[in-house]
Amino acid sequence: RYFLDRIERYNAQLNSFITVTAEIALAQAHTADQRLQSGKADWLTGIPMAHKDIFCTQGIKTSCGSKMLDNFIAPYNATVVEKCQAAGLVMLGKTNMDEFAMGSSNETSYYGPVKNPWDLQAVPGGSSGGSAAAVAARLAPIATGTDTGGSIRQPAALCGLTGLKPTYSLVSRYGMIAFASSLDQGGPIGLTAQDVALLLNVLADFDPRDSTSLAHPSEDYQSHLNDSIAGIKIGLPQEYFGEGLSSDIGQVLDVAIKELEQAGATFHDIHLPNTALAVPAYYIIAPAECSSNLSRFDGVRFGYRCQDPTDIIDLYKRSRGEGFGAEVKRRIIIGTYALSAGYYDAYYLQAQKIRRLISQDFAAAFKEVDIILGPTSPTTAFNLGEKTDDPVKMYLSDIYTIPVNLAGLPALSIPVGFVKQRPVGMQLIGNYLREAQLLNIAHQYQ
Numbered sequence: 001r002y003f004l005d006r007i008e009r010y011n012a013q014l015n016s017f018i019t020v021t022a023e024i025a026l027a028q029a030h031t032a033d034q035r036l037q038s039g040k041a042d043w044l045t046g047i048p049m050a051h052k053d054i055f056c057t058q059g060i061k062t063s064c065g066s067k068m069l070d071n072f073i074a075p076y077n078a079t080v081v082e083k084c085q086a087a088g089l090v091m092l093g094k095t096n097m098d099e100f101a102m103g104s105s106n107e108t109s110y111y112g113p114v115k116n117p118w119d120l121q122a123v124p125g126g127s128s129g130g131s132a133a134a135v136a137a138r139l140a141p142i143a144t145g146t147d148t149g150g151s152i153r154q155p156a157a158l159c160g161l162t163g164l165k166p167t168y169s170l171v172s173r174y175g176m177i178a179f180a181s182s183l184d185q186g187g188p189i190g191l192t193a194q195d196v197a198l199l200l201n202v203l204a205d206f207d208p209r210d211s212t213s214l215a216h217p218s219e220d221y222q223s224h225l226n227d228s229i230a231g232i233k234i235g236l237p238q239e240y241f242g243e244g245l246s247s248d249i250g251q252v253l254d255v256a257i258k259e260l261e262q263a264g265a266t267f268h269d270i271h272l273p274n275t276a277l278a279v280p281a282y283y284i285i286a287p288a289e290c291s292s293n294l295s296r297f298d299g300v301r302f303g304y305r306c307q308d309p310t311d312i313i314d315l316y317k318r319s320r321g322e323g324f325g326a327e328v329k330r331r332i333i334i335g336t337y338a339l340s341a342g343y344y345d346a347y348y349l350q351a352q353k354i355r356r357l358i359s360q361d362f363a364a365a366f367k368e369v370d371i372i373l374g375p376t377s378p379t380t381a382f383n384l385g386e387k388t389d390d391p392v393k394m395y396l397s398d399i400y401t402i403p404v405n406l407a408g409l410p411a412l413s414i415p416v417g418f419v420k421q422r423p424v425g426m427q428l429i430g431n432y433l434r435e436a437q438l439l440n441i442a443h444q445y446q
């Protein structure tokens with residue numbers, strides 16, 4: 001009730017929820033109370049939470065931030081939703097997001113932009129901006145997000161939170177509406193590394209319904225939080241600290257680095273030479289996959305259908321034309337172009353080769369260091385409307401997060417300070433399945 005009251009009071013201002021599921025929350029809370037009384041509670045039983053509106057929730061609107069799915073009631077639960085329910089978490093509602101998770105500011109949502117609780121003039125980041133704003137404003141203690149090119153870490157950074165993108169395939173994608181399937185990964189957004197570890201314990205598991213799901217023995221992500229970090233080797237990629245990074249952010253990171261040094265970590269300069277190619281490669285691969293994934297929205301099986309179509313072609317054209325927003329259309333056009341005969345070799349194949357080079361950069365770095373540290377985002381939260389006219393400017397906000405998705409690595413963002421009262425995030429990147437180590441360092445820092 002406390003959190004539902006806060007949502008009632010502040011959501012109109014922040015726009016962080018698309019759907020509030022108050023009745024379901026109270027019923028789930030009641031069940032959780034009974035579980036607590038009978039001694040069958042898990043760590044998070046009774047803890048309220050919010051789901052990004054990209055996760056299918058049975059019987060509840062699942063819009064993915066799009067007019068296309070404004071009328072879509074999911075007939076089943078995503079695995080992530082199912083797992084949270086089984087652990088006794090209480091669902092408060094579904095959070096706002098960029099349309100089909102395409103964006104870095106939450107301004108492409110059909111439901112309007114989300115405001116950053118630290119400064120209502122500023123964006124919360126995207127695409128999981130509704131989840132981040134909800135947690136930052138204490139409308140929910142914790143939330144789920146998804147990260148295809150930075151959409152958990154960047155809004156966490158811009159809202160002063162801890163957000164983790166797990167190793168690709170650690171968290172099931174079943175029932176998570178697909179944007180770019182080889183990059184999409186769900187994960188937790190919370191206040192602290194410990195909160196994030198607790199939710200990751202619930203989310204990470206093999207799922208036979210996701211063909212890419214990883215059969216990884218279950219881990220307790222809390223168990224290493226208090227380990228000493230003395231002797232941990234941390235790499236500082238020179239490409240992440242050069243031109244493009246706001247100098248104020250560099251200074252805040254320097255202070256954080258010194259603190260980790262005092263805790264016994266050692267720092268080493270490293271190189272990730274193909275970093276500059278990550279954004280261009282991503283903006284071929286992600287649109288290519290999105291153009292294929294979004295072909296299912298044809299106005300026939302589910303979602304938006306145009307009025308009075310004259311024939312099947314008119315039905316497809318107008319349903320898609322009217323149902324998708326501008327950014328989604330831009331991606332579909334880029335993707336179909338890049339995949340078309342005659343251009344495939346020039347674009348898609350080249351981008352895949354760059355993707356391999358970027359993975360190799362990380363593999364080489366992890367021979368020298370345990371963890372890589374850098375900024376999460378080149379700037380703090382920018383103002384609403386500041387980048388909406390210039391897609392490339394917007395795309396560059398993910399310059400430090402995108403390489404991680406291309407390589408499938410785990411990474412988290414933790415809050416390390418403020419510049420002009422707007423939060424600064426620091427990114428820690430780990431080798432495959434080193435979530436526990438990332439959370440350990442984050443917890444020791446915090």
Ligand code: GLN
Nearest residue numbers: 101102103148149150151
């Ligand atoms: N901002 C990036 C994009 O627009 C990443 C989004 C995401 O991670 N879902 O594609």
